[in-house]
Amino acid sequence: MAVSWSGAKMGESVLDFCSGSGDLAFLLSEKVGSNGKVIGLDFLKEQLSVASSRQKLKSKACYLNIEWVEGDATDLPFSDRHFDAITIGYGLRNVVDKYKAMEEMFRVLKAGSRVSIRDFNKSTNPVVSAVQELMIDNLVVPVASGFGLEDDYKYLKSSVRAFLTEQGQVAA
Ligand SMILES: C[S@@+](CC[C@H](N)C(=O)[O-])C[C@H]1O[C@@H](n2cnc3c(N)ncnc32)[C@H](O)[C@@H]1O
Structure with a gap:
């Protein structure tokens, strides 16, 4: 799209x-x-x-x-x-x-x-994906935890990995 x-x-x-x-x-x-x-x-x-x-x-x-x-x-x-x-x-x-x-x-x-x-980007570039995952782990989740929202954000990494590659969904 x-x-x-x-x-x-x-x-x-x-x-x-x-x-x-x-x-x-x-x-x-x-x-x-x-x-x-x-x-x-x-x-x-x-x-x-x-x-x-x-x-x-x-x-x-x-x-x-x-x-x-x-x-x-x-x-x-x-x-x-x-x-x-x-x-x-x-x-x-x-x-x-x-x-x-x-x-x-x-x-x-x-x-x-x-x-x-x-949304978060499902990049085909492994460096971009690695940087994004590092940011989720070391910035997004810790900041969310500070607001008591850890559970709402810690699913992000697996969700982004699955995004656009799930069976029956849009190919990346
Ligand atoms: C991560 S939140 C995003 C909230 C908001 N757009 C923001 O930027 O803060 C995702 C939202 O999508 C909603 N959602 C997921 N699937 C939906 C669907 N099929 N129809 C309507 N809302 C849906 C969830 O209830 C949730 O509130």
Whole structure:
């Protein structure tokens, strides 16, 4: 999949796929402004509840443009050609049926719209892979541990290794 991003624009309608606790959705909300719309979608109610609580603590008017929707990335509850852009941050790796999720992304995007996928890279270069794994082991996991989130991050190394090479998934 070709992925490009020239930024969300004022007034646009944007979907943040696998939104989790909403970090990207909050950034997007500032980009599209009060006349735009951001949907933060996740299939875990608990994550959306954290996102919603964070939204209530924020004061800028633009944050009112975010709506949290509980739904599955492989069966989106939106009509065809609905969004101007989609973002997905560290989420696609976690979706079991990535092909179906990407089909759904394209179904709900308007013609000429944009997708931004941010994730760890499954590099074919062994040096790049080794550096990334060193960073996960020596930076990401220790920092997460400091916030009591070790269990949420220590699966990353095996998850990145499996990403895009699992049987039936996209070839790297
Ligand atoms: C690592 S979190 C990423 C959260 C957020 N995008 C961020 O950057 O902080 C991955 C999220 O993907 C969600 N997820 C995984 N599979 C999903 C699916 N099939 N449909 C909807 N959400 C899914 C999980 O519930 C989790 O909240």
